[in-house]
Amino acid sequence: MRAVGFTEFGGPEVMRILELPEPHAGRGQVRIKVAAADVNPSDGVYRSGYVKELNPGAFPESDAYVVGWDAAGVIDEVGDDVRPELTVGTDALALVLPQLTRGAQAEYVVAPAESVVRAPRGVAPTAASTLLMNGVTARQALELLEVPPGATVAVIGAAGAVGGFAVQLAKAAGLTVIADASERDRDLVAALGADHLVPRGDGFTDAVLRLRPDGVDGLIDTAQFTAAAGAAVREGGVVATLRPATDAAVDRGVRWRTVDVSKDLGDTGALDQLRDQAESGVLTLRVAATFAPEEAAQAHTLMEAGGVRGRPVLVF
16 A cells, blocks of 8 residues: 655655555554545654654654554445444544554554544545544643633744644633634634734743633643743743643743643544544635645645645545
């Protein structure tokens, strides 16, 4: 089968088409014939070799690596002991962990049944492929804040894929949301449901504190990963980040927590709920651009340029 991957670590230019053995579903697994797979920033982190350097044991030795977390397509093989709704011919989504298995950017993906759910009805596979990894990330970040309905949270990077989901999930949870936005993104972020818009960048903290002098109850930082953001959070509040903030320090009892998507890979209930929220319009799925598998290097280049609104998607 054709897969998108690399045989050496490096920049986007190492991405290429690989010919790999076709996988088959075993017990407790399903196979998806992939129609679309999105490209996320973590794909570039793996491709660069950073993950292997940071934790060699988490990235197995291989002569070929396939990245990608999200696969959207049609189930074409079902193993034993699989939920009855996962039948051959079902439109489905899979969330896979690239370090533990071949990633999602391939013609066929085999995944544990608990990490596979029916696709949202009426949604094209290209858009559907942007849901699970980004949705789980935003959902977990919100849960890490441990704030009750009626609390106020702030979101950095609100125009991005994860940030946009965070705004929408926070609103669905009954929270007041302060979100950052550049001038070109103000309409977009407002449409996502943010209650207050503040400038992106250096003026963020001061603008938040003008709205909430004691600080917000929690902050989701999807972009800057810097301890300076902690000043916008009240005493004892929480900052949730997608990567560790290298300069984070305990100040006024503010707690720093980092999302780990791998913890929720098999949470079928959470994946089903995200699917339902996409199906009902609570979550807005955004495709930045589509690429053929042979154009994977261009998709990675676009992702790493920054400022992408939505996700690049590889179409098989």
